[in-house]
Amino acid sequence: xxxxxxxxxxxxxxxxxxxxxxxxxxxxxxxxxxxxxxxxxxxxxxxxxxxxxxxxxxxxxxxxxxxxxxxxxxxxxxxxxxxxxxxxxxxxxxxxxxxxxxxxxxxxxxxxxxxxxxxxxxxxxxxxxxxxxxxxxxxxxxxxxxxxxxxxxxxxxxxxxxxxxxxxxxxxxxxxxxxxxxxxxxxxxxxxxxxxxxxxxxxxxxxxxxxxxxxxxxxxxxxxxxxxxxxxxxxxxxxxxxxxxxxxxxxxxxxxxxxxxxxxxxxxxxxxxxxxxxxxxxxxxxxxxxxxxxxxxxxxxxxxxxxxxxxxxxxxxxxxxx
Numbered sequence: 001x002x003x004x005x006x007x008x009x010x011x012x013x014x015x016x017x018x019x020x021x022x023x024x025x026x027x028x029x030x031x032x033x034x035x036x037x038x039x040x041x042x043x044x045x046x047x048x049x050x051x052x053x054x055x056x057x058x059x060x061x062x063x064x065x066x067x068x069x070x071x072x073x074x075x076x077x078x079x080x081x082x083x084x085x086x087x088x089x090x091x092x093x094x095x096x097x098x099x100x101x102x103x104x105x106x107x108x109x110x111x112x113x114x115x116x117x118x119x120x121x122x123x124x125x126x127x128x129x130x131x132x133x134x135x136x137x138x139x140x141x142x143x144x145x146x147x148x149x150x151x152x153x154x155x156x157x158x159x160x161x162x163x164x165x166x167x168x169x170x171x172x173x174x175x176x177x178x179x180x181x182x183x184x185x186x187x188x189x190x191x192x193x194x195x196x197x198x199x200x201x202x203x204x205x206x207x208x209x210x211x212x213x214x215x216x217x218x219x220x221x222x223x224x225x226x227x228x229x230x231x232x233x234x235x236x237x238x239x240x241x242x243x244x245x246x247x248x249x250x251x252x253x254x255x256x257x258x259x260x261x262x263x264x265x266x267x268x269x270x271x272x273x274x275x276x277x278x279x280x281x282x283x284x285x286x287x288x289x290x291x292x293x294x295x296x297x298x299x300x301x302x303x304x305x306x307x308x309x310x311x312x313x314x315x316x317x318x319x320x321x322x
Contacts, residue, residue, distance in 0.1 A: 019093030024052025047132035074110035163187035187296035
């Protein structure tokens, strides 16, 4: 499976006509070598569906998906590959629901009793027959295709461009000490919440102030291990771009959820390295044009567990904007 998903804040409909945004996940596990999926029954609507719900104010789609699964069935999840979003008509207008795959441990679902009265694990065929909304079959088909292709099980490598810094023109001291602007500080707090959806346990970062400040809120909240890598600074990259690329190569070989925080001039080397580990059709969708990522934006590369080092899906999440 080769998937690219570009996700943005759903603050308005962006001219799409969508009036309601929601997010959820298709939780999956393998029992006796057979794929099982988690379905919920909502007594209010008397329907069977995937765990999902509407965005809270100021919430991102990824955050919403994680929160809704936990609230409805009590399962903490880490988002896997993005699945096709669906649209259908509701009373306020058009509703758009974004889905991710989410592998879970062998834990029994625990319905909240308020919205959900039953949660069951079932085969893909049984799920297909139970789903009340015909459009909910679309993400099921994509997940099943990924499972059959051996690309469903993944781990995340996240590339973070540091949040918005004070302008170079307004800074007269050492470039490595240039701090975040007020907007950048808010973006760093946004990233603290957003990164929770993939929960990287390790962060590799440039040692320059604006990168450290970008990842600090998340690192402090989660106790994630932080390692400063000189090759990720602008200066070291300018002297030897190959060293920056080598950092990413090593991470792809380790198969452990990780985030990398660096600068705009370093991103071309990072992206070229990632492109060498994915299908050309997927690589073609990478943000190769300058500035590659906006300040505070992240790119999530989903790396195959079964085919180490091979990226099977990517998605981008744009930053908080004033």
